[in-house]
Amino acid sequence: MKNFWPSPLGIDRGERVRFVAGAVVGVLVTALLGRWWAGHGVGGPWLVASLGASAVLVFGMPSSPLAQPWPVLGGSAVSALVGTACAALIPDPALAGAVAVGLAVALMVPLRCLHPPGGAMALYMVLTASDGLHLPGLSVLLNLLVLLAVAVVYNGLTGRRYPHPQRREQRADAQSGGFAASDVDAALAHYNQVLDISRADLEGLLHLAGRAAFQRTLGDIRCAQIMSTPPLAVAADASLKDAWALMRAQQIKALPVMDASMVVIGIVTVADFMRLANLDVHEGLGQRLKTLVLGRSGQPTTVGAIMSSPVQVAQVGQHAMDLVPLFSQGGHHHVPIVDGDHRLLGVITQSDLMRTLARALQVPGEAAAHTAAVAPPIPLAADRQKG
Known part of the structure; x- marks a missing residue:
């Protein structure tokens, strides 16, 4: 029985006022002009009853596919023609009304002009014909055109785009939200x-x-919660030999470079060593790298000479998810985490962020059932700085 209970519409008071006022204005303007036209020789009733239902759609749900100009005009026109034809061909009004509504819907779907008030229009045509009345198409058309004109102006003035776009513009980052247009299809x-x-x-x-x-x-995870601490770092005047030995001993791929005040001034990575050792030439790479580290190649011998500077850093209180663009698009693999004085507090790597994402995206039931079997041990600071 709970499915019979109405659910809230989810609109605030301001939207309700906008909706109601629009319906009043739309029907009033249409009625006044319709009555004026009726007094100047336009035959038929000066207001069509199904216009009230159309007003609910164009003012209350201006983004609905059922409320767009083509469904309003096309759906009503098709339904009026179908109702007129059924009234002329089927003597029994009950059968004619049922057939008219069914045929109207059957035609509105392939014509892409499905409009619920169209069903009322088809039935109304049958009933008025059985009473010996005649409903000229001109009065219907004028009613609908005026209502649509008021809807365009009123919705625009109240912050609702009408006609409403029915398809999103395709952009280069269409799949950045986790799904593509084809997935929606x-x-x-x-x-x-x-x-x-x-x-x-x-x-x-x-x-x-x-x-x-x-x-x-x-969104509430901060850099302080996932960074590697205490961080491993070197001074700018440290030798390449010492820096390389520390990186190999700790099995890490990057070291922040600091000055005497512990302020981060750069970062040195394995890629920096490889670049100086002429990585493009594979023959003898190991020997060239050894010569570089030992300072026998005539090239720079200190970390400060080969480090990347300035370096991209993040604040300790910054949202961890702010680093996603740096890792995914900026080409960074290690981001030093600093305090307000730019002093080093930790390091976040791609691996740290991936572990955070994996834990956050786990299905709770699966995580609880399989934590003992699949949860990795908490890594040491040196291990977490790998990546």
Whole structure:
């Protein structure tokens, strides 16, 4: 029985006021002009009853595919024609009304103009014909055109885009949110039901939901929580031999470089050593690297001479997820973490961030069931600085 209980619409008071005022303005303007036209020779009723249902859509749900200009015009016109034809061909009004509504829907779907008030229009045409009345198409068209004109102006003035875009613009980073447009297409095909929401809005909502979930699970993690401490570092005047020996002994690939005040001034990596040893020429690379480290090659002998500077750093209180672009797009593999005075406090590597992501994205039930079997041991600081 709970499925019969209505769920809240999820709109605030301001949106409700906007919705109600729009419906009042739209129907009032259409009615006044319709009555004026009726007094100047335009035949038929000066206001069509199904216009009230159309007003609910164009002002209350201006982003709905059912409320766009083509469904409003095309759906109503097709339904009016179908209703007129059924009234003329089927003597029984009950049967004619049922057939008219069914045929109207059957035509609106392939014509991409599905509009619920169209069903009312088809039925209304049958009922008015059975009463000996005639509903000229001109009065219907004028009603709809005025309503749409008011909807365009009113929605625009109140911050609602109308007509509403039905597909999102494809951008180069279309898959950055975790799914692509083709994934949405596949989900819609599997759902196989009419959705009263535009494809653009659906895709946008999915992106917002994904971002909210990402922020909920990962957004509050700070660099201080995942950085390697105490950090391993070297002074700018340290010899290449000492720096290389420390990196090999600790099995790490980078060392922050500090001055006498513990302020980070650069970073030296394995890539810096390889570059000076002419990595492009593979023959004798080991010997050239050994010669470089021992200072026999005539090249720089201190860390400060080969380090990368300035170095990209992050603040200790900064969100850890702020480092994702640095690792994924900036080409960085190690980011020193500093305090407000730029003094070194720790290091975060790609491996640290990947471990954080993996733990945050684990399914809770699976994590609880398999923690003992699959959870890795907490690494030492030196191990965590690898990567």
